[in-house]
Amino acid sequence: MHTIALFDSTLRDGSQGEGISFSVEDKLKVVKALDTLGVAYIEAGNPGSNPKDLEFFRRAEQLTLTHATLVAFGSTRRKKSKAADDPNLKNLVSAKTKVVSIFGKSWGLHVTDVIRTTREENLAMIRDSIQFITESGSEVFFDAEHYFDGYLDDSEYAKATLQAALDGGASTLVLCETRGGLLPSEVARITAETIKAFPGIPIGIHAHDDIGCGVASSIAAVEAGAIQVQGTLLGFGERCGNANLATVAGILGTKLAVDCLCGESLEQLTATSRQVAEIANVRITGGTPFIGKSAFAHKGGMHIDGVQKIPRSFEHIDPAQVGNERRLLMSEVAGRALMLKRIARVVPDLDKDDPVTVSLMDELKQLEAEGYQFEGAESSFDLVIRRHLKMYKPYFSLVHYQTIGSSPYADPLSDATHAAVVKVKVGGESAITAAEGEGPVNALDQALRKVLEQFYPTLKRVHLTDYKVRVLDSAGATASKVRVLIESTDGNETWTTIGVSRDIIEASWFALSDSIEYKLIAEGIEPSVE
Incomplete structure (x- = not known):
């Protein structure tokens, strides 16, 4: 060589x-x-x-x-x-x-x-x-x-x-x-x-x-x-x-x-690239060859079936060679086999004809009809599976939130334009916190993490890296339904969650709360319950 x-x-x-x-x-x-x-x-x-x-x-x-x-x-x-x-x-x-x-x-x-x-x-x-x-x-x-x-x-x-x-x-x-x-x-x-x-x-x-x-x-x-x-x-x-x-x-x-x-080894390529992206405060686009999140992502049912049987039928290299991984995207076109594979992360002994699998497929189709799109938010779909299988225990419950904005803002020297107040209940204990942010969603994110960090310190390492909003039915004008995708990271791993609502703040809340719960589940942290 x-x-x-x-x-x-x-x-x-x-x-x-x-x-x-x-x-x-x-x-x-x-x-x-x-x-x-x-x-x-x-x-x-x-x-x-x-x-x-x-x-x-x-x-x-x-x-x-x-x-x-x-x-x-x-x-x-x-x-x-x-x-x-x-x-x-x-x-x-x-x-x-x-x-x-x-x-x-x-x-x-x-x-x-x-x-x-x-x-x-x-x-x-x-x-x-x-x-x-x-x-x-x-x-x-x-x-x-x-x-x-x-x-x-x-x-x-x-x-x-x-x-x-x-x-x-x-x-x-x-x-x-x-x-x-x-x-x-x-x-x-x-x-x-x-x-x-x-x-x-x-x-x-x-x-x-x-x-x-x-x-x-x-x-x-x-x-x-x-x-x-x-x-x-x-x-x-x-x-x-x-x-x-x-x-x-x-x-x-x-x-x-x-x-x-x-x-x-080239196996360090993806991790190092993401580390440098984090330092530079840039995003690696999904389609970036070798290191992108979508570089080895498969959505179509035939593609998924083929790559599972013979990986080289749809992949030019083994993703592990460059430190990346294969992703099989959840969607209504992905097929029941992929649904089963995803469920197996939580419950490994179900087969594709099990009523639970069938009902989950029906729920997936219904959610996608409502505007959810799990191909870019598999983390939220993992939570859907847990909730459907009655294996979900909430880490916190919302008492209420409120966002406040004004123009001009009270402090002209601050970048903050909004404030948010969040009150949650964790394990029978209520806590309330306020925070400022650059916009209502940023303020809501700051307040939510701030109030929960006292119960779950690991959240101090978590922050948002991307926020996307898409209007789903523009004919509805300002009453249109919106889909919010939020990408979060702890500096090592990255995950994406989703929320849908006619209220952009509520859709953001759904995605934010999912991002936090997914992180806590992934770390094996038990919910604080009464």
Whole structure:
């Protein structure tokens, strides 16, 4: 098995994505997660760009990493100046990383019309900057910015920028598809021609996803001979994002038999990706290859039957290879066999013709007719099963709740716009709590968890990660029935619950209370009863 080095730029290129921001503590956590996964290089920022990155690199000196090498990122020197006098280059040296990534222009258009210098001066800027860094003791990767566009415009000059980098002492040449607009076939052709022009020199690929081909272009470059792939673990980054390294790793490991995780197992891929998503405060969409919640989800009855008999009939790999799991979605089209499989989690000795199974199928159809949709909220359906089988003991009962909103809000400096009061009864004891939130549902969620944490401390680790509302019968205007889906997490596991009502607050309450009860059942906590 040959190897490909993954170069993760979540903390640099990824942080340029809209809505993405990392604190120093966040950055340190991401570095540790990526190192555990087995990523070879972690580009952690530009120490010359802001105080936060300067602080990060200072603290990063104390990190002990098993696999990854930290990389500082910066540009070539300014035109008509000396490398030794350039503040950016001095900061790169002060970061004391073993590897530094220097980017320079490889497209004549950028040289003459953007940084407005001569082609000769641009080559000198590349050569001088890299030489300054290598003489300080760090290895240099040269990121040839806009290389593919430059190659199509003037291939000889684009290659001349690579030669200038080598003359300065660069160890690896990274071809950047910066605009993200080329087809993978063009990326493969140009990569192959470049490798032929620079025999024996390590070549990398840095692709963006502006036409949705970031991963495909990266794989095409690897098949053409590239030995390093740059991207971000979850694909976020500037504009449409970078090549998704979780997908790249999945393809390299399961399709091309390539070790891209420094000998570590791909089984960590899903868990690490979700950990980084949690730190970045982003959601991994269900359909994300390999790591998404729906990547191995099956709904249709024939699909479910087939995958249960012969998994490879509908799955291209075993989900366990990448740390994910198969999900068989509950719905009216799923069939009685799946219903039985779900029931077996609670009562293992029923068969598909048992009256209980038949009645549960009828209840499922009735609930879906009312607007429930359990394919995305299996956790709520587990509670339906328990209630139907008389195996359900409530963890709390609602006495009443009230939400209060006003505009303008009483405290103009607070983000809170609503307040909620919740009174519950737990084990014969009543408790009441109020909380503020950004909207009525957030306030209700805060108040419910606050009042229950005194009885069930494990709920302190639980918080909402997503909230969706869908109007089911728009013809009813403001009296329409709504469906609310709530996704919750404790930092390790994620589950989704559902509520339906003509009152959006009530629908939210149903989903919120289900999310809490599901968590308590999953942890084996006994209800507090009288």
